[in-house]
Amino acid sequence: MTSETAVAVRGLRMRYGTRDVLDGVEFEVRRGEVVCLLGPNGAGKTTTIEILEGFRARSAGEVEVLGTDPATGGEDWRARTGVVLQSWRDHARWTARHLLRHLGAYYTPYSTPARPRPYDVDELIEMVGLGEHADQKVRLLSGGQRRRLDVAIGIVGRPELLFLDEPTAGFDPHARREFHELVLRLAGAEETTVLLTTHDLDEAEKLADRILILADGRIVADGTTAGLAERFAGAARVSWRLDGERRSVTTPDATRFLRGLLAEHGEAVADLEVRRPSLEDTYLALVRRHEAGASRGESAREFGAETGGRAPGPGRIESGEAAR
């Protein structure tokens, strides 16, 4: 682990009773990277994040976060991390502004010239787009406004590393877009390392420099969106109409296939379409592959139920079809 590494995880295990939720998780996150942890429900994403946050004790393995074991990280280490929690009914009577000022005040002794802590509250309110709602009681905020407040609280201490566990659950498309811009800004200007989990593959594709896929207690894939697509989904799908009949083929080399197709049928080919594998396809291919190979099919079945049962978001409609 070098000083350029923000998170290093080796052989991480988490056992509940006789069940290994995490079974040898390994990955690294470099400083300044935005890394997205994807995986079916029950794969252990939240458990992993909570171990890294120092909120949960692990069963075995080595974990370093900002050069320190989170299990013994202590409060000075804590000041360098930010955690975005989902608010519920906590601090219902406080105004958003007062709560931010209060929680920010804890960071004052940890200010450095390079990272002045905490953020100026007005600036922060502007940044997360809380605007005129900042002086309302938390109880009166809408779901989306609350999540903005959650994000603001997560970054009020100007963290070097920010943890986001399903940050945009319940966001409308507009809020989601603004949130993505905020995360990218943090990662850019503030050099904040970001580790997030999400169910929204579209989000992962937009935000992440690198994607980790957690399935059945292990990291089964680690790479950029493009890299993963090449390695795991591989083939592109070519479809066309010939003599009024719809046909399609999946091929690793679409260009070569098309050359042949057009040479043979020429102008008879109509409605030609080539579709590259999306992250969605890659993800589903991977999870399916893992499911087939795994002795325990539990997590894969949970995922199947989930894609069928959830309301389709922008990136989910296809996944529903693909899962069927």
Place this chain on the structure above:
Amino acid sequence: MNRTAHAVRVGLARGWHEFGLSVRSPQDQGFYVFMAVATLAYLFWNRDDRVEGTSLLMPSVALPSMLGMVMVFGTVAGPAFSLALEREDGTLLRARAVPRGVTGYVTGQVLFQSLQVVPVFALILLPGLLLFDGLAHRGAAGWLTVAWVIPLGLLAVMPIGIVLGALAPNAQKVGTWGMLPVFGLAAISGIFTPITALWGWVQVVAQVFPMYWIGLGMRSAFLPDAAAALEVGGSWRTWQTVAVLAAWAVAGALAAPPVLRRAARRTSGSQVEAAREAAAQLVR
């Protein structure tokens, strides 16, 4: 700058702000007024009764005792319910996510719960002094006694509330197996009837716990010396009061931090999420 001292200061500001919010909240105002009205109504009902074997009116003896009881109820129930709720709703988790936030959180709780005694006392005492004759027999010396009995009583009792809140599986359980014993204790602690009228072993049980001693201390602050005849040994037993309350305070100071640390360690996003789901189930 000492970082822990800083967190304590932030916590004090938190407690003060929470108190301000509480005083301005109609819900809490209702609670304060209810406590006061219930106490005053009970005393008013019995305003002409004389305490057996003395010339003292019943409210003179019962009001200081009830102030002590109300303080104990508030100081046990307040932190117990707050902590049990705030473990579930994510308040404690938020504290855990900021540096030395749990230190600040606990400081805030202690200050806030201590300050809550003020409105309750004011709402009982001010009308009480107008309604009943012969309440404050001792004048300034009596108020000085109040000024040490209450802080020492808070120190003795608040850790009990904190431990209850930290150990209770959820807020509902605080009411059942947390508060019922405290109500039971009120019945035998010489609040409504002099303790000397009870069986010997009940007197012994009552004298193990701080409620009796806080009531005794309050009576010693308000009543003339002759009234000490009603007490065990015919004395205010001031030094024993200090010793018993101090012992509880020390025991509490030793027991509460590890229990609290354990509660803080166990709070996590998934725990809060589970409580949220359980609450949603209840609503459905």
